[in-house]
Amino acid sequence: MNVPTLTLNNGVTMPALGLGVFQSPPEETAAAVAEALAIGYRLIDTAAAYHNEREVGEGIRRAGVGRDQVFIETKVWVSDYGYDETLHAFDKATSKLGVEQLDLLILHQPATDRFEKTIAAYQGLETLLRDGKVRAIGVSNFMPHHLAELLDGTQVVPAVNQVELHPYFTQPAVQAANAEHGVLTQAWSPIGGITFYPGWGEDRRSVMQDPTLRQIAGEHAKTAAQVMLRWHLQQGRSAIPKSTNPRRIAENFDVFGFTLTDDELARIDALDTGVRSGPDPDVPRPDRFAMVIPEA
Incomplete structure (x- = not known):
């Protein structure tokens, strides 16, 4: 199965669906990455802060898939922000991943209290x-x-903006702004509720148990997670579901x-609650x- 691709604003193509490794324990990550690549995934998303x-690099090498066949995406953490610091962050990332070039490098968060x-x-x-x-x-x-x-102070329009996005939190204003500038929206927590963001809303209900999603899933003989991923893909977003479980990795690819x-797409859109599962990017967090x- 060849994963559909999305063309970024600079002409680079990226697989629409990938494997995320947020909260994947290092000791389980290499096996999960190798399993995903064996199944057919060709996009792996990681971050310095993960x-x-x-281990992502080890998993890619273990899978035996050519470097030119794998789209590697990683993120610079805020403590490495600054011009020279970011250049060095690239060196650290490529050294750990065991590659010379990255397919996509992004800033992990806006440092709102130190935006310079x-x-x-x-x-x-x-x-x-x-x-x-x-x-x-x-x-x-x-x-x-x-x-x-950011656009006021820089020259290159970002190719991607990766944000929390799932049926309970669809961020329409963010999606609209991204589209206006030709920025691809990529969803983290795309099936919101499998892995809760630590410290935010552990008492909330899981999207996975939503009656509407379960009904639509039943009509297609699919799971709620598969329906959510299909919803992202049909609406032109990239999605990076996380799992270290081989069965779920395969399910998320199907x-x-x-x-x-x-x-059905409209019914899923209507589930939006406007409530985040993760931290608010506008709230300064010096501890980062x-x-x-x-x-x-």
Whole structure:
């Protein structure tokens, strides 16, 4: 099965569906990545702050899939923001991953209380792009006003904005701003409710148990998770579901053999509650800068 691709605003193509490794224990990550690649995934999303880039690289090598066949995406953490710091963050990431070039490098969050460092970090990404060290650059968790401020101080429009997005939190204003500027929306927590973001809303109900999703899933002989992933793909988004369970990794990939109707897509859209599962990007969190990303 060839995964459908999305064309980024600089002409680079990216698989629409990938494997995310947020909260994947390092000791389980390599096996999960190798399993995903064996099944047919060709996009792997990681981050410096996940502390499993080395294991992602090991999983890619273990799978025996050619480097040119795997789209590797990772993120710069806020404690490495700044121009020179971001250039060095690239060196740290590629060393751990065991590659020379990244397909997509993005800023993990807007540092709202130190946005000048965010601008400088993105200017570092622009240099890496110009030098051919990365094929595309982007951002994560940027709200429309963050994106507007970034565009005012930089030259290259981000190719991707990775944000929390699932049926209970669809962020229509973010999606609209991304579309206006030609930025692809990529969903983290795309099946919201499998892995709750630590510290935010552990008492909330899981999207997986939603009656509407379960009804639509039953009509297609699919799971609620598969319906949610299909919803993302049909609406033109990239999705990066996370799992280390081989059965779920395979299940999350089995979303290309059915189509949701316009009515079903609208019913899923209507589930939006406007309530986040993760942290608000507008709330300053100085503690984030205390995390030191190790050299190796």
